[in-house]
Every structure is written in C-alpha cells, then in structure tokens.
Amino acid sequence: MYAYDELDRTLINERVSEFRDQVKRRLSGELTEDEFKMLRLQNGVYLQLHAYMFRVAIPYGTLSSKQLRQLAHVARRYDRGYGHFTTRQNIQYNWIKLAELPDALSDLAEVGIHAMQTSGNNTRNVTSDQWAGVAPGEIEDPRIWSELLRQYTTLHPEFSFLPRKFKFAITASEHDRAAIKIHDIGLRLIKNADGETGFEVLVGGGLGRTPFIGKTIKPFVHGRDLLSYVEAILRVYNQYGRRDNIYKARIKILVHELGIEKFAREVEEEWQQLRDSALTLDHADIEEIRSRFSYPAYEKLPHMPDELKQAAHDPLFERWRKNSVFPHKVQGYSIVTLSLKPVGGPPGDATADQMDAIADLADRYSFGEIRVGHEQNLALPHVAKRDLPVLWKALDKIGVATPNVNLVTDIIACPGLDYCSLANARSIPIAQELTRRFANHDTANLIGRLHINISGCINACGHHHVGHIGILGVEKNGEEFYQITIGGRADENAEMGTLIGPAVPYAEVADVIEDIVEAYLALRDRAEELFVDTVKRLGVEPFRERVYATR
Amino acid sequence: MPLVKQGRIITDAFAHVPDGAELPGDGAILISAARFLEDPEAFSRRTGKTGVIWPNNRDLDDLVPYLDRLAVVALVFPSFRDGRAYSQARLLRERHGYDGELRATGQVLRDQFVFMQRAGFDAFEVKKESDAEAFAATVKRYSVFYQPTGDGRVTALNRRMQSRHSESAAR
Numbered sequence: 001m002y003a004y005d006e007l008d009r010t011l012i013n014e015r016v017s018e019f020r021d022q023v024k025r026r027l028s029g030e031l032t033e034d035e036f037k038m039l040r041l042q043n044g045v046y047l048q049l050h051a052y053m054f055r056v057a058i059p060y061g062t063l064s065s066k067q068l069r070q071l072a073h074v075a076r077r078y079d080r081g082y083g084h085f086t087t088r089q090n091i092q093y094n095w096i097k098l099a100e101l102p103d104a105l106s107d108l109a110e111v112g113i114h115a116m117q118t119s120g121n122n123t124r125n126v127t128s129d130q131w132a133g134v135a136p137g138e139i140e141d142p143r144i145w146s147e148l149l150r151q152y153t154t155l156h157p158e159f160s161f162l163p164r165k166f167k168f169a170i171t172a173s174e175h176d177r178a179a180i181k182i183h184d185i186g187l188r189l190i191k192n193a194d195g196e197t198g199f200e201v202l203v204g205g206g207l208g209r210t211p212f213i214g215k216t217i218k219p220f221v222h223g224r225d226l227l228s229y230v231e232a233i234l235r236v237y238n239q240y241g242r243r244d245n246i247y248k249a250r251i252k253i254l255v256h257e258l259g260i261e262k263f264a265r266e267v268e269e270e271w272q273q274l275r276d277s278a279l280t281l282d283h284a285d286i287e288e289i290r291s292r293f294s295y296p297a298y299e300k301l302p303h304m305p306d307e308l309k310q311a312a313h314d315p316l317f318e319r320w321r322k323n324s325v326f327p328h329k330v331q332g333y334s335i336v337t338l339s340l341k342p343v344g345g346p347p348g349d350a351t352a353d354q355m356d357a358i359a360d361l362a363d364r365y366s367f368g369e370i371r372v373g374h375e376q377n378l379a380l381p382h383v384a385k386r387d388l389p390v391l392w393k394a395l396d397k398i399g400v401a402t403p404n405v406n407l408v409t410d411i412i413a414c415p416g417l418d419y420c421s422l423a424n425a426r427s428i429p430i431a432q433e434l435t436r437r438f439a440n441h442d443t444a445n446l447i448g449r450l451h452i453n454i455s456g457c458i459n460a461c462g463h464h465h466v467g468h469i470g471i472l473g474v475e476k477n478g479e480e481f482y483q484i485t486i487g488g489r490a491d492e493n494a495e496m497g498t499l500i501g502p503a504v505p506y507a508e509v510a511d512v513i514e515d516i517v518e519a520y521l522a523l524r525d526r527a528e529e530l531f532v533d534t535v536k537r538l539g540v541e542p543f544r545e546r547v548y549a550t551r
Numbered sequence: 552m553p554l555v556k557q558g559r560i561i562t563d564a565f566a567h568v569p570d571g572a573e574l575p576g577d578g579a580i581l582i583s584a585a586r587f588l589e590d591p592e593a594f595s596r597r598t599g600k601t602g603v604i605w606p607n608n609r610d611l612d613d614l615v616p617y618l619d620r621l622a623v624v625a626l627v628f629p630s631f632r633d634g635r636a637y638s639q640a641r642l643l644r645e646r647h648g649y650d651g652e653l654r655a656t657g658q659v660l661r662d663q664f665v666f667m668q669r670a671g672f673d674a675f676e677v678k679k680e681s682d683a684e685a686f687a688a689t690v691k692r693y694s695v696f697y698q699p700t701g702d703g704r705v706t707a708l709n710r711r712m713q714s715r716h717s718e719s720a721a722r
Contacts, residue, residue, distance in 0.1 A: 007707045011695040018692055022662065030681065038632055039662055121632065151697040151707065157669035158641055158700070161634025238638045273646060278699035278706075288711050 001064055001369060002147050002293050004112040012109045015116055015155070019043050020102035027099065042122060042160070044090075044115035045101060049421050054079075054096040055118040056108060060128035060146040060170070061089040061372040065359035068370050070111045072355035078104045083355070085340060085348040087374045087412060087463055088167065089127045090118055094419050121249075122160045123153035123234075128170045129177045130373035133295070134381045136329045140197060142172035142189050144290050145226065148281070151289075152227050159234045163241035164249035166234070167206075170199075174492070179374055181205045181214045181494035182466060184251050185233065190220065197223040203233060203263070204255030207460035211496050212252040215260045217267060223286065225271075228279040232271035236263070296367035296382050301332025304385070311389035319441065320392055323403035325383075334385055336366075338378040338400040339410065343439045346428045347413045348376030350400075357398045365391050374490075375451075376412055377405065407444040408452060408517065409435040412463055416456030416473065417480075423456035425473025425480035425506070430454055433510045438517075447517055450531045453488075466490035468532045469516060470497045471509060480506040486516065486543055487535035500544045504551070512547050519546040553683035555675040556652075558690070560683050563676075565602050565623060575599075581623060584609060591617050604656065607635035611642055618649045623674070628657035637670045644671035645701035661689045669700050 004012075019039075026036040040046075044055035056071070063071075071091055075083045078100050079093040086092055096104065105115060117124055126149045133141040149168055153159070159166075171178040172189035180186030186202035198220045205214025221229045233251075240258075242248045255263045311317045326335040338358065340348050350358075358378065362370045365387045366380035373379060378400070383391060395401040404410050411434060414420065416427030431454055438444050453467025457474075464470035470485035481503035488497030504512050517531075523542055524534045535543070554563045565581040568574055574582075574597070581602040587594065594601040602623025605614055614624070624643060626636035636655070643649040654674040655667050661682035667675065668690060677683035696704045705713075 005711070007695045007710060011693070011697070011707070014693050014695065018662075035631075035660065154697050155666075155693075156698055157666040158637040159634070160666055161632055161637065235638050239635055243633060243635075284712060285708055288708065288715070 001062060002059075002143065002289075005292065008112065008151075009109075011154070012112070012114045012116075013106075015043075015114065016102060016105045016109050019105060023098060023102055038120065041120035042117060043101075043105070044118035045096075045098075046119060047421070048094065048419050049417075050419070051095045052098055052101070053419065054093045054101065054104065054115065055086070055090045056093075056113060056115045057118050057125040058089045058091060058113075058372050059126055059150045060132060060143045061130045061374075062132070062143060063370040063372065064111070065362040065368040065370065067111045067113055068355050068359040068362070070108060070113065072352040072359070074104050074107060075352040075355065077107075081353075082349055082351045084346070084415065085350065085372055085376050085378070087376060087414075087461065088125055089130075089372050089374065090125055091372075092415070094415070116154055117160075119165070121162045121164050122166065123156065123162070124165055124167045126150045126153065126168045126170070127178055127183075127374065129173055130371040130379055131177060131326070131335055131381065132172065134328050134330075134333075134335055135173050135177075136327050137173060138329065139172045139189050139191060141293070142170045142187075144286065144293065145187070145189065145199075145223070146170050147289055147293075148227065148286070149230070152230070156234075159238055162234070162238055163243050164246065164251075166237075166251065168230075176490075176492040176494075177373065179463070179466070179490040179494070181492075182207055182211075182463070182490060183214060185230065186214045187226075192220055192222070199223070199226060201229065201233075204252040204260070205494075206250050206252045207463055207465050208250070209247055209458040209460075210250075210253065210256075211460070211465045212256060213494050213496070215255065217260065217264045224281045225275055227281060228274045228277055229267075229271055231279055232267045232274055235270055236266045240266075296369075298330045298333060298382070299384070301384055301386065303331050305332070307386040307389055311392075314389075317389060317392055319445075320396075320401055320403040321388060323407070323445075324401070324405045325388060328382070330382075332385055334383050334388060336380045336383045336388070336391065336395075337373075337405045338380065338395060339402040339405055340377050340400065341404055341410050341435065342399050342402050343409065343435045344432050345435070347411050347431050350378070354398050354400060357394075358400065361391060361394055374412075375406075375410065377410070403441060404435075404444060406449045406451070408438045408447050408450045409444055411435065411452045411454060412467065413454040414456050414461035416454070416462075420456060420461075422459055423473065424458075424475040425456050425482065427454045427456040427462055427471075427473060430471060430473075430482070430506075430509050434513060437510050437514060446527075447521065448527070448530055450517070451489075452513070463490060464488075465496045466494060467497060468530075468535075469513060471513075474503055476503065482506065482509045484509075484512060484516070484547075486540055487532060489532055498540045500540050501548050508551075515547050516543055519543050552676045552678060553680055554654075555677055555683050555686045556673065558687045560686075565600070579622065581625060584614070587617075588613065591620075595620055602652070602654070605639070607633065607639060611639055611647070615647050618643070618647060618651075621649075621651055623652040623654055624649065625654040625656045625676075626672075628655060628659060628663075631658045631660055631663055637666065640667070640670040640672055641700060661685050664689050665693055669696070669698075669702050669704065671701055 202214035417423040455462035485497030600622035
C-alpha cells in the first residue's frame with residue numbers, strides 16, 4: 001500500500017475545495033453548463049441518462065480496507081447503496097446529486113481517495129496489474145512506478161487539456177494482466193543487461209471506433225528517464241494531435257497517420273532536449289516513493305497446511321479453490337479472486353454491505369488490502385492458505401465466491417443503455433442472460449477459459465474488440481442489434497476479434513453465443529485447447545457457418 | 552476584457568492593431584503573427600514596443616529568431632479546451648529563454664490560472680470580470696505541485712527530499 005503523506009493529503013483537499021467552488025458557481029449560474037462540463041469531467045462527473053454519474057479512481061487497483069469502507073459509505077450515503085467497478089480500476093456511482101458531490105469527495109479525501117482526471121481530455125487513472133507485488137515471477141513491483149506516474153500526471157499544468165483522453169497501464173509480469181497493448185501508453189517493466197530497471201514503451205493502443213494495438217516506440221527507456229520520456233510523448237501529442245474531430249483525436253490516430261517511425265523520431269527529438277531536466281529521477285527519488293509503500297510481514301508457513309488438506313474433501317470448496325485461488329510469490333500464501341459476476345447479476349457491481357464485509361475479511365485474512373482488476377472483479381492479495389476454507393465460507397455467504405473466474409460467465413460489460421447516454425443498446429441484460437444460460441458450473445468448466453466482453457456502443461468501454469467473444473450493441477432502425485466478434489484477446493498477445501457475420505437482434509444474442517460455444521466444443525482438438533486458440537487455428541469460418549446456417 | 556498582471560487588473564498599455572489597420576506612429580502595439588512576419592524589421596524601426604499574437608497551431612521556430620525584440624508574446628486559447636498554448640508557453644520560457652511578458656488570451660477562465668502560471672504565463676486577458684477579480688485568491692488555491700516546470704515552484708518530491716535531508720542533518 002502507498003501511504004499518502006501530508007503533501008498528498010493537502011493536494012487532494014485543495015482539489016476538493018476548488019471543485020466545491022466550481023459546483024457553487026454552476027449552481028448559481030455563474031458558470032454555463034458548457035464551461036462547467038469540462039470542469040466536472042476533470043473530476044469524474046458525467047451527466048448520464050437518469051442522473052449524474054461519479055467515477056472515482058483506484059490508482060493501480062490497490063485499496064486499503066479503510067478505503068473500501070469509505071467507498072461503501074459513499075454508496076450508502078450519497079447513492080443507492082451500490083457501486084460499479086469498471087475495466088479501468090475505477091468505481092462508478094450512478095445516482096449521485098450534484099449538490100452533494102463536494103461532500104462525497106471530501107469524505108473520500110479523508111482516506112486518500114480522489115476522482116481527479118477520471119474523465120475528460122487529460123491523463124486518466126494509471127492502471128496496473130491487480131496482482132502487482134504478489135505475482136510469482138514478477139520482475140519488481142510496478143506500483144512504485146505507477147505512483148510516480150500518478151503524481152506526475154495529477155494536475156499537470158501542460159497536459160490537462162489534451163486533444164483527447166489519455167490512459168497509461170503498467171505491467172511487470174510476463175503475462176500481461178493490465179492490457180497494456182490497448183492503452184495510449186503501455187509500459188512493460190524490464191531489466192537491461194546491467195540489471196537496471198527500465199521500460200519497453202508502447203504507444204497508440206486503444207479501442208473505440210478505430211481500434212489499434214499499441215506499437216513499441218522505444219524498446220528500453222531507463223527508469224530514471226521514464227518521466228522525461230513520457231513528457232516528450234505527451235508534448236508531441238498535445239501539439240500535433242488532431243483537435244478538429246473528436247473521433248480522430250486520440251494519440252493512436254496521430255501515430256497511425258504519421259507512422260510509428262516518424263512519430264518515434266519526433267518524440268526522440270523532443271526527448272533529447274528534455275532528458276537531462278528536472279524530470280530525471282535519481283535513485284533517492286525512487287526510493288522515497290518506494291519507502292511510502294508498506295508490505296505485509298508474511299509468516300513462514302507450510303506449502304500445504306492441514307486446513308487445506310481437510311477442506312479438499314469438500315467438492316464445493318475444491319471447485320472454488322481450483323477456480324478462484326492463484327499462486328502467490330510467498331510460500332503458504334495465495335491470491336484470491338472475488339467474483340463480482342454472480343449468476344443473473346450485473347457484472348462488476350458490489351453493494352455497500354458487500355464492500356464493508358469484504359473490507360472486514362481483508363483485515364482478517366489479507367493484511368487489510370484489496371485489489372481491483374480490469375476484469376471487474378476484486379482480489380484479496382495476501383491470504384494464508386490455512387485460511388482459505390474459512391474465507392471461502394465467508395465469501396460465499398456474501399455472494400462473491402461464484403467459481404466462474406475466467407470462465408464464460410466472468411463477463412466484462414459496460415453499463416450500456418440502462419445508464420449511459422452514449423449507448424445504442426443494453427449490455428447488462430445480455431450479460432445477465434448469458435450467466436443464466438451457462439449457470440451450470442460443470443458446463444462452464446468444461447468450456448474452460450473464455451472471456452466474453454460486451455459494449456453498448458462503439459466507444460468500447462466493455463472492450464468488446466479484445467474479448468474472446470466480443471458483443472457490440474448497435475442501433476438499426478430503432479432496434480437493438482449486436483455484432484459478434486471472436487478471437488480477440490487483451491493480454492501480451494493482444495489481438496482484435498474478427499466479425500463473424502451480420503448483426504443479430506437482441507433476443508437472439510444468447511442463442512448465438514451458445515451456438516458459438518457448441519461449435520467450439522465440437523471443433524477443439526483437445527480439452528486443453530482454449531476457445532481463443534481454436535479460433536486462431538481454424539479462423540472464423542466454421543463458427544460463421546454454424547451460427548448463420550439456420551438463421 | 553480585463554488584463555491581469557502581477558495579480559492586479561491593469562490597463563493594457565498595448566494597442567491591439569487589427570490586420571490591415573494603420574499602425575499608430577508610436578506607442579506599444581500588439582499585432583498578429585502574420586503581420587509581424589511580413590516585415591519583422593519594420594517594427595524595430597518604430598518607436599514603441601511590439602507584441603505578437605502567436606496562433607497555437609503555428610511552429611514556434613518561426614518566432615524564436617525575434618524573441619529578443621518582442622515585449623509581449625500573446626498565446627491563444629481559442630477555447631479553454633484547447634491546451635496547445637500551454638506547451639508553447641513552456642517551450643518559450645524553458646527552452647528559448649524568453650523573459651518578456653507572456654500573455655494568455657482567448658477563452659481564459661479562472662480555472663486555468665494556476666496551470667497557466669505554472670506554464671510560464673504572467674499576463675492574462677481574462678474573459679469574465681468576476682474571474683479577473685478573483686485572480687489573487689484563485690492562484691493561492693494550491694500549495695502542492697507534483698511536476699517541475701520553469702516557474703520555480705518546489706515540487707512535492709523535492710520537498711520530501713529536503714525534509715529527509717534536514718531530518719538526517721538534525722540527527
């Protein structure tokens with residue numbers, strides 16, 4: 001956990017009082033809605049279909065139990081008793097009142113949480129691997145660098161009015177859980193031949209109506225140069241990114257139009273002027289940030305405690321353990337994923353009561369720490385294996401132990417037309433119906449790893465392009481239709497899915513997905529071949545045939 | 552539009568001269584980049600200071616050779632959403648060493664004052680009277696800054712390092 005110091009606390013309180021003044025000026029009419037819009041967006045406030053929506057940042061997905069309790073408090077006090085975890089390590093509240101927003105922010109500031117730059121055309125919440133610091137084989141904890149970037153990007157005087165939004169993601173593991181290739185800047189932490197920390201820097205990834213996989217702009221940027229190199233990229237983008245058309249304003253379009261080589265040259269030229277500036281991080285700077293992170297005092301525990309051996313006789317426990325419990329870098333500990341995808345529920349939602357209960361369990365079993373992943377699930381990152389059986393019972397009781405992590409019902413979905421003013425179609429009811437269709441755990445387990453991603457419009461908040469199965473809501477003559485893609489993925493081998501054929505109406509989506517899954521089961525060459533690998537091997541044609549033969 | 556400088560609303564000493572209009576015989580003038588670049592030498596021969604309004608999509612390289620003879624560079628915010636002039640301001644101050652008046656013009660609201668100051672602006676043509684009046688209070692709103700810029704404010708990281716040093720010196 002990073003602990004705020006007096007300076008961090010002062011800054012977020014100053015931001016709250018500035019926002020309080022902005023809301024006051026809006027309510028008095030001194031600010032027009034057009035002027036206020038930009039200001040509220042910079043503080044995570046959208047105007048949705050029914051109410052204001054409020055998005056709060058959970059930097060690099062790390063929360064303390066105290067912070068989670070405060071998120072629950074905000075849900076209860078200012079909203080309707082629940083919150084929605086997003087694909088970018090944020091939480092959203094859907095029913096907040098404008099006049100109460102400054103108080104909600106002020107309550108969050110008490111525990112070091114803010115909503116700065118969770119929307120608007122600026123640098124957004126810096127996201128990272130939800131297993132950062134605990135994943136076996138990780139090179140080093142990427143959150144040190146995430147925090148350096150969080151501070152660097154917060155209220156940046158030059159880059160708060162960019163052509164368009166700008167997202168960073170960082171990973172330090174071989175397996176990319178942070179989806180860095182679909183971010184404006186993706187950072188892969190690596191070591192050079194001398195054992196020094198640096199980053200492979202990717203640029204220009206993103207989804208939306210013109211999806212691109214990020215391209216490597218520089219294979220190694222030394223850690224000390226990270227901020228100056230990022231500043232060079234942002235400066236080139238701020239000056240040359242398009243501002244005439246919001247659909248062409250992301251950095252991916254600039255990179256595409258110039259070509260990565262030319263863009264890289266522009267950045268290099270700028271960086272050569274900047275590289276030996278005040279942005280250069282020396283060892284002491286990095287250690288100063290590192291020193292503000294605290295780590296659990298792990299016990300020396302056996303690999304296989306008796307509690308676990310005994311519980312292994314319970315098939316329900318075993319089913320959950322095999323699905324939701326993952327290896328930890330420290331012997332005797334595990335990472336536990338908490339599924340926010342119950343059968344029939346909206347993906348990523350948690351009630352205030354669940355949040356409070358999870359905070360209590362984190363205190364008891366996970367050194368008071370909780371993680372939020374881009375798949376819209378939570379995790380307890382430091383659970384002693386001996387505690388797994390009792391933890392499982394407690395999680396099951398509050399409905400977050402559905403053993404469907406990474407399975408067909410672990411669906412990523414945007415809020416869609418149920419909430420969002422941009423949406424063309426509903427997302428949540430599609431997800432809910434699919435979780436009912438595949439509710440049988442044995443079937444889901446037989447199918448194996450399969451990511452379904454649903455977006456209610458082309459803006460792609462549900463990351464449909466990179467779902468193994470992607471579902472995109474479109475509108476046709478006033479009706480909700482859905483385009484289906486297959487073969488996408490968001491990890492280190494990121495790829496966009498391929499459209500399988502014409503869009504299908506709302507009522508047929510679940511049938512089509514069932515057909516696709518059945519086709520996969522018939523086509524895979526062995527049980528271990530994942531859906532996405534079968535699509536890679538065979539292409540979309542056999543799936544297309546199966547789906548459209550009878551339609 | 553009120554002009555704020557050194558924290559106060561002042562009278563603009565520079566006459567805005569539109570393209571095509573005749574130049575006054577003397578006195579300080581503010582003219583467009585296009586007019587200035589037509590014949591930069593002509594303005595050196597005049598008595599009276601020269602200021603140039605530089606568009607936010609024009610390369611600064613065209614301006615840099617003349618910086619030492621300009622009293623004002625005015626950078627433009629066609630809309631407060633358009634942040635290109637922040638980069639231009641920092642480049643003028645931090646890379647090209649421009650130390651004359653750097654003026655923000657266009658849609659300038661109080662919510663940008665701190666960003667603008669940090670980028671190097673020291674004069675502000677403010678859109679609303681009430682924002683201009685609130686200038687002094689608004690720029691005191693923040694006391695903590697994460698990024699180093701040319702404005703000389705000490706960053707949070709530097710403050711932390713300083714307090715570490717003084718702690719270890721006291722020990």
